[in-house]
Amino acid sequence: MIHLEQVKKAFNQGRTNEFWAVRGITLELEANRATVLKGPSGSGKTTLLSMIGCLSRPTSGRITLEGRLLSNLPERFMTDVRRSTFGFIFQQFNLIKGLTVLENVMLPAYPLGPDHRALKQAALGLLKQFGLADRADYKAEWLSGGEAQRTAICRAMINQPRILIADEPTANLDTRLVREFMAMVRDLVDMGKTVLLTSHDPMVFDSPQVAAVLEMRDGLLAEA
Amino acid sequence: MSFVRKQKYLIDYTLSSLGRRPGKNLGLLLVYTLIVFMLASVMLFTHSLRTEAGLVLQESPEVILQRMVAGRHDLIPADYLDRIGRVRGVSEKYGRLWGYFYDPAVRANYTLMVPRDREIVPGGVVIGAGIARTRGLDEGDFLTFRSSAGEPVSFRVVGLLDHESELVSADLMLVNEATFREFFGIAEDYYTDIVLRVRNPREVRKVAEKLAVKLPDTRPILRDEILRTYDAIFGWRQGIVFVLLGGAILAFVIFAWDKASGLSAEERREIGILKAIGWETADVIRMKFWEGAIVSLAAFFLGYLLAYGHVFYLSAALFEPVLKGWAVLYPEFQPVPFVDGLQVATLFFFTVFPYTVATIVPIWQASITDPDTVMR
Numbered sequence: 001m002i003h004l005e006q007v008k009k010a011f012n013q014g015r016t017n018e019f020w021a022v023r024g025i026t027l028e029l030e031a032n033r034a035t036v037l038k039g040p041s042g043s044g045k046t047t048l049l050s051m052i053g054c055l056s057r058p059t060s061g062r063i064t065l066e067g068r069l070l071s072n073l074p075e076r077f078m079t080d081v082r083r084s085t086f087g088f089i090f091q092q093f094n095l096i097k098g099l100t101v102l103e104n105v106m107l108p109a110y111p112l113g114p115d116h117r118a119l120k121q122a123a124l125g126l127l128k129q130f131g132l133a134d135r136a137d138y139k140a141e142w143l144s145g146g147e148a149q150r151t152a153i154c155r156a157m158i159n160q161p162r163i164l165i166a167d168e169p170t171a172n173l174d175t176r177l178v179r180e181f182m183a184m185v186r187d188l189v190d191m192g193k194t195v196l197l198t199s200h201d202p203m204v205f206d207s208p209q210v211a212a213v214l215e216m217r218d219g220l221l222a223e224a
Numbered sequence: 225m226s227f228v229r230k231q232k233y234l235i236d237y238t239l240s241s242l243g244r245r246p247g248k249n250l251g252l253l254l255v256y257t258l259i260v261f262m263l264a265s266v267m268l269f270t271h272s273l274r275t276e277a278g279l280v281l282q283e284s285p286e287v288i289l290q291r292m293v294a295g296r297h298d299l300i301p302a303d304y305l306d307r308i309g310r311v312r313g314v315s316e317k318y319g320r321l322w323g324y325f326y327d328p329a330v331r332a333n334y335t336l337m338v339p340r341d342r343e344i345v346p347g348g349v350v351i352g353a354g355i356a357r358t359r360g361l362d363e364g365d366f367l368t369f370r371s372s373a374g375e376p377v378s379f380r381v382v383g384l385l386d387h388e389s390e391l392v393s394a395d396l397m398l399v400n401e402a403t404f405r406e407f408f409g410i411a412e413d414y415y416t417d418i419v420l421r422v423r424n425p426r427e428v429r430k431v432a433e434k435l436a437v438k439l440p441d442t443r444p445i446l447r448d449e450i451l452r453t454y455d456a457i458f459g460w461r462q463g464i465v466f467v468l469l470g471g472a473i474l475a476f477v478i479f480a481w482d483k484a485s486g487l488s489a490e491e492r493r494e495i496g497i498l499k500a501i502g503w504e505t506a507d508v509i510r511m512k513f514w515e516g517a518i519v520s521l522a523a524f525f526l527g528y529l530l531a532y533g534h535v536f537y538l539s540a541a542l543f544e545p546v547l548k549g550w551a552v553l554y555p556e557f558q559p560v561p562f563v564d565g566l567q568v569a570t571l572f573f574f575t576v577f578p579y580t581v582a583t584i585v586p587i588w589q590a591s592i593t594d595p596d597t598v599m600r
Contacts, residue, residue: 050596055500076504082595083502094497097490098244108501110237113230159502 001031001194002052002163007061007071009047021047023219024061030212031162034185034195036205039216045198046167048216052196053165054082083108087156089166093148095140095155101127101147102136105154112159119158126154130184146177153184163194170201182207231514234507238514241494252479253523259476260527260575261534262469267567268535269543270462275562277454281447285419286428288445289435299414304439308418311434313427319415321404325369325397330358336397336404344400349379354394356384372409379403465543477578487586495587499595508591509584516583520576528568536561 009022022044029035029052037045050056051063054070057078063071070081087108095104105123127133130150135143143151149169156164170178178201185195186209199205205213215222242249289308291300302319321338334355344350349367361367361381368378385393405412420435422428432444487495495508503511534540 047596055596056594076506079499079502079504088500090500094493094500096494096497099240103240107237107498108503110233111230111503111507113226113228113233116229116233155501 001066002029003062003064004028004048004052005062005064007048007051007058007063009044009051009056010059013059021219022051022058025219025221027214027221029194029196031194032189032192033211034189034197034209035212035214036210037196037198037214037216038200038205039222040200043216044219045216049165049167049196049198053086053088053163054078055088083112083159085161085163087159087161087164089149089152089156089164089169091168091171093152093172095143095148095151097139097141099140100136101132101138101140101143101151104140104151105158107158108155109158123154123158126157127151130154145172145174146180149173149177149181150184153188161193163196164188166195166197168198168200170199170204175203178203182209185209231510234511235514235518238511238518241511242515242518249519253519253526255476255479256520256523256575256579257527257530259473260524260571261530262472263466263575264528264531264571265534265540266462266465266469266543267571268531268563269540270458271564271567272535272562274455274458277458278451281451281454284447284450286422286425286447287420287432287435288447289418289420289439289442290445291417291439291442293441297417299410299416300418300442302413302415304418304442307439308420308435309438311420311431313422313424313431314420315423316421317418319418321401321410322416323404323408327369332358332395334395334397336399336407338401338404339398342398344398344403345382346400346403347378347380348382348400348403350383350385350398351381352385352393352396355397356381369407371407377403377407481582487590492590495590496595499591505588505591509587512583512587512591513580516580517576520579524572524576528571532561532563 005026007022007025008020011019011021025048037048039045047056051058051071054073058071061071062069065081065085070078073081096107099107102120102123105126106119109119109122124133124136127136130153132147132150132154135147135151140148140151149172153164156166170181173181182204185197185207188195189209197204197210204210289300289304291298291304300319305317305319308314308317318340320340323336325334325336326332327334339350342350351361351367355361359367363381363383365381366378367381368376371377379397379399383398385396385398399407404410420431422431428446428448432446435442435444498508498511499505534542
């Protein structure tokens with residue numbers, strides 16, 4: 001589904017503090033399953049994930065999605081692909097404070113200008129599905145960690161993406177909530193979604209819901 | 225349709241975004257409204273005064289002829305009316321009697337005049353509302369002054385001038401010819417000046433040239449020149465107020481620039497999140513454009529409406545002493561509501577436009593950064 005070929009990413013290129021976060025990765029990610037990128041901090045997981053999710057471009061190399069080259073798209077098209085193909089769940093959840101749970105979930109759809117009633121119904125449907133129906137009118141900052149994460153998942157799902165990207169999704173959660181999250185990952189895969197996670201938590205990469213684990217070290221894939 | 229809906233979503237988000245920072249935005253709205261209010265008040269008021277003065281002067285004669293002695297205005301002999309003779313284009317000519325009188329009791333100058341269109345009984349006087357107010361007079365009351373001969377002369381108030389013309393008639397006293405001549409000691413065969421009515425406005429200048437040749441010791445004053453003078457006086461007064469407001473405007477510009485251009489860390493983070501979840505740079509800029517536009521439009525309309533009320537319903541109480549009246553007694557009048565489209569547009573351009581632009585620049589800088597910053 002997603003193919004990476006000799007993907008490299010440098011920060012501050014050409015300056016004295018030049019740093020290569022990803023140093024040449026070639027891999028194939030399969031659809032309809034959960035894949036985990038594991039590795040220590042600074043190994044390049046998040047950088048790789050952001051390139052796959054069209055949040056940034058590789059310095060060199062190619063990324064294709066079902067044969068379509070993503071890595072050299074202009075910003076506008078990249079945003080288009082990002083919006084329609086990927087849903088993001090961030091480590092800090094990144095909900096917007098002051099907005100309600102419902103508004104946070106609807107937010108990624110605003111630039112598409114959908115019918116308001118239909119959008120609200122879709123958002124409420126997602127909140128119900130993830131057990132947040134009674135939290136729709138809560139402000140984002142009033143939520144517990146688990147609720148905030150489920151809200152972030154609903155927000156990632158609102159544009160019906162095929163691929164969900166989660167960066168260290170369990171870093172701020174206790175054991176019970178990690179188990180709950182992994183159950184949700186299983187549900188998402190059952191719904192036909194492709195899930196791509198980064199984590200260095202054994203509860204995630206040893207979980208039976210995960211189909212593939214790729215280990216990274218120093219910007220490269222570690223040999224299995 | 226989807227475009228309109230998209231704008232509605234962006235405005236909706238903007239409004240909630242404004243609501244989430246009430247302190248910052250309300251403070252800005254308040255200061256902004258105050259500035260628009262002050263500028264619009266001055267503009268509306270001076271414009272209205274000019275219009276008012278123009279309307280009043282429309283009734284005045286096209287040419288006024290004054291006799292000059294050693295460069296000073298002097299009384300004009302009545303036989304000058306005959307010496308003018310027939311001038312083409314002049315439909316009417318007559319002598320006028322008017323003058324000033326200083327009233328030490330209230331330390332004010334009054335303008336005494338003999339009206340042509342109104343018969344006033346000997347010893348009677350019709351007074352402007354300013355005098356009536358200052359001296360506490362009403363019809364039937366008496367007003368006593370010392371004449372030029374040193375004799376006390378009593379005038380009986382037989383009428384009051386209406387409020388509508390108060391801008392120029394606040395200090396006016398109308399008396400009959402005999403009373404006027406007696407009071408000032410002006411001989412029968414002299415007038416203060418002579419006025420000429422000219423129907424065709426294109427002939428006015430020619431008439432003035434002929435008069436200057438025929439009567440070399442006189443100067444013709446054209447109505448257009450008076451209008452221009454009033455215009456200049458109001459323009460000058462408006463200028464002074466604007467200079468005084470300059471400091472306030474500058475303070476506002478600094479304040480607005482700081483508020484509009486300084487994005488807080490929270491706002492930067494929010495822009496990062498919006499981009500990461502699928503908003504384009506253009507969407508973020510549009511949203512922030514709406515934010516600037518909503519604040520400045522609200523301030524503009526609010527400030528303008530307040531100024532309108534201040535000028536036309538409260539008689540511009542704040543600027544009255546500086547801007548109003550060339551009569552010594554402050555007139556009390558209600559300016560006729562009048563709004564000039566060009567003036568509104570100018571004010572709009574100088575308030576709404578710069579603020580909106582000031583909000584866009586820093587947003588553009590923040591919104592072109594890679595969305596992956598929120599991942600770090």
